[in-house]
Amino acid sequence: MIEEFVREKILNTYAKRTTKSKELWEAARKVIPGGAGSGFRYYEPYPIFLKRGSGSRVWDVDGNEYLDYCMSFGALIAGHAHPKIVEAVKEQLEKGSMYGIPHEKTAEYVKELLRRFTAMDMFRLTNSGTEGTMHALRLARAHTGKDKIVKIEGCYHGAHDYLLVSVFPPLSKAGPRWAPTLYVHGEGIPLLTVKNTLVAPYNDVEAMETLFRKHEGEIAALIMEPVPMNMGLVLPKQGYLKDIRKLTEEYNILLIFDEVKTGIRIAPGGACEYYGVDPDIVVLGKAIAGGFSAGAFGGKEDIFSNIYPLGHAVHAGTYNANPVAVTAGLTCLKHVMTTHAQSQMNDLGEDLASGVKAAVEDTGFEAQVPHIGPSGTVYFTDVEVVDYRTASTYDKKKNWEFWFSLLNHGVLTPPGLLEGGEQWLVSAAHQKETIEKALVITESALREIK
Ligand SMILES: Cc1ncc(COP(=O)(O)O)c(C=O)c1O
Known part of the structure; x- marks a missing residue:
């Protein structure tokens, strides 16, 4: 209960300022679990409902103005309703929102991604970070012929089953720090689905090597947020990412950087550029699409040669590379960022x-x-x-x-x-x-x- 954590005076002020939000929430919760479109948007006693955003500000339905430092959890790197993005999207909408058939802007957009992520040869687009990490795992498994995946305790890679483990594990169930016990996040995930997921602590090369040694020859990839931003913001120790790169090479394990949050944000080429480390596969999302929904995963040509029609790993999606998201992303990368x-x-x-x-x-x-x-x-x-x-x-x-x-x-x-x-x-x-x-x-x- 939020009352346990927040004193009455502060909650009373919140309640007084947000009466219309509360009304909307009461109505919404009858038809939407928690009254919010995503689990992370709900908080007690009820969330505020927004009505408008412009630049770095948003307004709620009660007329309160806020300086926005959430920026849609990082997706709005260009700010709300950036005029260049709005204009480009309007123009595209008049030419059609979906084709389901290739269009020329996709390669132009991918070239912008490649200009920033210079170690990659190719990208495929998705609609979200979740899809990006899911496809990155499939690709890594197809390329290596191995099933096991290592993830870091406290990192979040989206809401698909394979990686929804040890995200915010209760410490009483998390096992020893150096060898965390796999903890399935929430219900509805069959144990069979995560039996190939292994968990390691962040910032600990020795613990990683112990895990790699124990499962030598079985691990397809290590996926990690190079700078974890789903347990606050944890900085890598000096040399940590380079040491991890070396270790993955020694053990013949692919390194996947999930840069859904760090990509574009901490440097144009994300953590790869900032720390000078080249992973084998990179996953992008949020900031790359100027506030629209797109994600991407990229890699070396030999790895991407496993994707159909070059190879046999499936990557598909009706909304992938839709011209509206691509236009927004292209405008954001080329003309705003x-x-x-x-x-x-x-x-x-x-x-x-x-x-x-x-x-x-x-x-x-x-x-x-x-x-x-x-x-x-x-x-x-x-x-x-x-x-x-x-x-x-x-x-x-x-x-x-x-x-x-x-x-x-x-x-x-x-x-x-x-x-x-x-x-x-x-x-x-x-x-x-x-x-x-x-x-x-x-x-x-x-x-x-x-
Ligand atoms: C590091 C990271 N990877 C993946 C995702 C999933 O992205 P999406 O919410 O677009 O599916 C998130 C979302 O917050 C994220 O922070």
């Missing part, structure tokens, strides 16, 4: 993170504020966060109070900020003034929850 926009976004991200750190110190909180590029998060803990176990030491009460207090003062961050393991995003639409305002509000929120 320019070098200038990317560096401005990163500079503002630095300003925001250092301002949040200063506010945390000034108000006397014990907290960690890791950040990279335009994203960061606050863990209310005095423990250095290096993996899922250390990320789990945060103070839940402070976390939720901080989130509601920010919201009540007009700053929207991903619900619970850390509860779903999230982080803020400064988009290309944010400006100096948006950051300064957010910092004033952050300090007020911290004082309120003290």
